[in-house]
Amino acid sequence: MALFLVTGVAGFIGSSIARALIGRGDKVRGIDNFSTGKRENLIGLESIELIEGDLNAAGIAERGCLGTNYIFHEAALPSVPRSVENPIESNEANVDATVKLLDAARRAGVKRVVYAGSSSAYGNSPSLPKQEDMVPAPLSPYAVSKLAGELYMRSFFHVYGLETVTLRYFNVFGPRQDPASQYSGVLAVFISRMLRHQMPTIYGDGEQSRDFTYIDNVVAGNLLAASAPPERVAGRVFNVATGTRITLNETVNILKNLTGYQGQVGYAAERTGDVKHSLADITAAHSDLGYQPKIAFREGLQKTVDWYRSAKA
Numbered sequence: 059m060a061l062f063l064v065t066g067v068a069g070f071i072g073s074s075i076a077r078a079l080i081g082r083g084d085k086v087r088g089i090d091n092f093s094t095g096k097r098e099n100l101i102g103l104e105s106i107e108l109i110e111g112d113l114n115a116a117g118i119a120e121r122g123c124l125g126t127n128y129i130f131h132e133a134a135l136p137s138v139p140r141s142v143e144n145p146i147e148s149n150e151a152n153v154d155a156t157v158k159l160l161d162a163a164r165r166a167g168v169k170r171v172v173y174a175g176s177s178s179a180y181g182n183s184p185s186l187p188k189q190e191d192m193v194p195a196p197l198s199p200y201a202v203s204k205l206a207g208e209l210y211m212r213s214f215f216h217v218y219g220l221e222t223v224t225l226r227y228f229n230v231f232g233p234r235q236d237p238a239s240q241y242s243g244v245l246a247v248f249i250s251r252m253l254r255h256q257m258p259t260i261y262g263d264g265e266q267s268r269d270f271t272y273i274d275n276v277v278a279g280n281l282l283a284a285s286a287p288p289e290r291v292a293g294r295v296f297n298v299a300t301g302t303r304i305t306l307n308e309t310v311n312i313l314k315n316l317t318g319y320q321g322q323v324g325y326a327a328e329r330t331g332d333v334k335h336s337l338a339d340i341t342a343a344h345s346d347l348g349y350q351p352k353i354a355f356r357e358g359l360q361k362t363v364d365w366y367r368s369a370k371a
């Protein structure tokens with residue numbers, strides 16, 4: 059029976075992938091240093107073999123890779139503003155740890171590594187939708203770090219023959235995303251605030267747009283990337299997104315309806331390193347992974363609001 063390693067298993071995306079694997083009866087090992095991961099995300103996942111530690115610490119990546127067939131590498135320090143404040147920390151967590159994991163993986167004979175890339179790789183290049191063969195233009199240290207991880211994925215495929223696949227996620231949201239950190243994703247912050255009748259603050263004019271992607275679509279993309287034939291996916295990069303975009307102003311209006319929030323919306327200065335528009339072309343993921351977004355943006359938003367309401371997050 060195949061063994062799946064999920065790094066960042068206590069995080070929002072890692073724990074969602076692990077839940078899907080456990081749900082279909084797979085054997086799962088997880089690594090987390092609990093820097094941003096949460097123990098409550100692991101409730102119901104007690105059958106996972108948990109390695110508590112940092113991928114940069116001696117021996118952790120090796121332990122994780124021993125006997126492992128497939129890796130979903132979700133461990134990272136997200137957030138553009140966090141990386142602007144502390145680029146060295148982002149680089150260590152997102153780049154150094156990735157190289158350590160890849161090196162341990164190739165030595166241990168791991169079959170495939172599926173990597174959490176980021177739409178931030180495209181930066182502010184004007185053309186939309188973003189296609190994988192566009193020249194990357196990362197703006198923030200976070201974007202550079204996730205792109206560096208991608209390039210290592212490609213290198214390890216070409217140099218060592220390790221099957222690697224990068225999925226460039228576009229603004230993932232859904233149940234269990236942490237709303238409480240200053241670095242949290244915008245939808246988690248807005249939904250949890252608006253449910254508590256607290257004012258959301260939009261950075262900039264609110265006309266920036268995002269291709270928000272519901273977590274179930276991202277989980278499905280990962281499972282497809284692990285099982286797709288190597289000649290179609292190894293060494294490659296795929297956008298994983300919804301393929302639609304919406305502005306923050308429009309999103310807040312929908313959220314007013316879904317949450318019942320009737321107060322004001324605040325506006326503050328635009329964030330440094332912020333991208334204006336983001337929209338994915340998902341043709342490649344469709345044709346080579348068989349990916350298609352099963353949950354549209356509004357449906358995902360409704361599910362997410364329902365979850366935060368019941369979790370009282």
Ligand code: UD1
Binds near residue numbers: 268306333
């Ligand atoms: C970026 C990446 C995304 C990545 C994420 C990791 C792009 C296009 N996307 O997301 O793929 O997964 O980093 O952290 O580069 N905002 C507010 N008010 C708030 C919080 C945020 O207006 O309280 C705004 C931000 O300024 C931004 C938008 O909402 O314009 C989205 O912000 P956020 O959720 O942090 O994600 P990105 O920076 O877009």
